[in-house]
Amino acid sequence: MATAMAQDYQPYDGVEADEVWAEEVRRLARERDAVVLAHNYQVPAIQDIADHTGDSLALSRIAAASDASTIVFCGVHFMAETAKILAPEKTVLIPDARAGCSLADSIDAAQLRAWKAEHPGAVVVSYVNTTAEVKAETDICCTSSNAVDVVASIPADREVLFCPDQFLGAHVKRETGRENLHIWAGECHVHAGINGPELAERAAANPGADLFIHPECGCATSALYLAGEGTVPRERVKILSTGDMVHAARATKAGSVLVATEIGMLHQLRKAAPEIDFRAVNERASCRFMKMITPAALLRALREGADEVHVDPETAARARASVQRMIEIGKPGGGE
Numbered sequence: 168m169a170t171a172m173a174q175d176y177q178p179y180d181g182v183e184a185d186e187v188w189a190e191e192v193r194r195l196a197r198e199r200d201a202v203v204l205a206h207n208y209q210v211p212a213i214q215d216i217a218d219h220t221g222d223s224l225a226l227s228r229i230a231a232a233s234d235a236s237t238i239v240f241c242g243v244h245f246m247a248e249t250a251k252i253l254a255p256e257k258t259v260l261i262p263d264a265r266a267g268c269s270l271a272d273s274i275d276a277a278q279l280r281a282w283k284a285e286h287p288g289a290v291v292v293s294y295v296n297t298t299a300e301v302k303a304e305t306d307i308c309c310t311s312s313n314a315v316d317v318v319a320s321i322p323a324d325r326e327v328l329f330c331p332d333q334f335l336g337a338h339v340k341r342e343t344g345r346e347n348l349h350i351w352a353g354e355c356h357v358h359a360g361i362n363g364p365e366l367a368e369r370a371a372a373n374p375g376a377d378l379f380i381h382p383e384c385g386c387a388t389s390a391l392y393l394a395g396e397g398t399v400p401r402e403r404v405k406i407l408s409t410g411d412m413v414h415a416a417r418a419t420k421a422g423s424v425l426v427a428t429e430i431g432m433l434h435q436l437r438k439a440a441p442e443i444d445f446r447a448v449n450e451r452a453s454c455r456f457m458k459m460i461t462p463a464a465l466l467r468a469l470r471e472g473a474d475e476v477h478v479d480p481e482t483a484a485r486a487r488a489s490v491q492r493m494i495e496i497g498k499p500g501g502g503e
């Protein structure tokens with residue numbers, strides 16, 4: 168999925184997310200024996216119609232455990248692929264297969280093979296935001312919740328190749344103190360756009376607020392730095408996966424929270440804790456790939472059985488092994 172072209176794509180549109188639409192979505196889903204899953208970054212109408220909303224790994228696990236024969240995955244392509252890897256016997260549909268991910272696109276299987284050839288014997292750890300082909304070349308997948316535990320589980324004398332996210336990689340390197348960890352220079356354009364100066368300014372203007380930060384954000388390092396120098400009390404800075412943000416929202420005693428991740432996340436947080444004032448660190452941090460899953464696209468998927476996600480069985484088997492190793496180590500959490 169070539170991200171450079173994605174901005175030229177026109178999402179399916181022309182359908183309003185009203186009660187008639189909602190009823191038709193529910194009817195078609197029943198007819199297809201389908202369960203509708205929505206990622207936390209989806210538009211509110213899609214989150215609200217879904218049977219389950221969550222982060223990428225939690226949704227893939229729900230897909231695998233579901234009795235439904237069809238999974239409609241409202242998210243980006245690698246997420247629907249992960250569901251197919253974990254539930255190969257089910258039909259997996261994504262409402263718009265053009266919904267890619269700039270982070271997953273930042274490394275492909277050929278690049279990873281070339282990198283491995285430069286470091287023979289190294290253990291490859293990949294974040295879940297990767298294609299099935301890259302997962303198949305990976306020893307252990309990780310989420311933002313267990314990346315540190317996964318790397319710490321590898322014998323200290325083995326080199327580690329960490330991909331594709333450089334900010335998550337920097338977080339893991341700092342936490343493990345590991346010198347033989349090599350980091351791929353990939354990034355998500357949305358998360359990289361949330362920067363330290365913006366965070367510092369927002370934190371200073373909202374002195375009582377908690378800070379919920381996704382480790383892929385360009386500001387994760389700055390947040391810890393600000394905490395280290397006392398600008399923001401350390402206990403107010405919480406580095407969390409999107410799924411853990413919902414748990415933290417229910418648990419916090421703060422009256423307001425600054426959220427550094429894609430802005431779709433605010434919808435679930437406000438639903439989980441309506442009494443808290445949640446604000447985006449950067450209101451422009453919106454993923455256009457996630458927003459390609461429109462009400463029109465969902466209707467089309469259910470009517471036409473499109474777009475179906477296929478993963479070659481041999482690739483899926485190798486990719487599944489790296490995902491299963493991840494699940495065995497630490498607390499996998501939910502990834503993005």
Ligand code: SF4
Binds near residue numbers: 356455
């Ligand atoms: S927010 Fe970034 S990492 Fe997440 S799907 Fe969009 S491009 Fe990919």
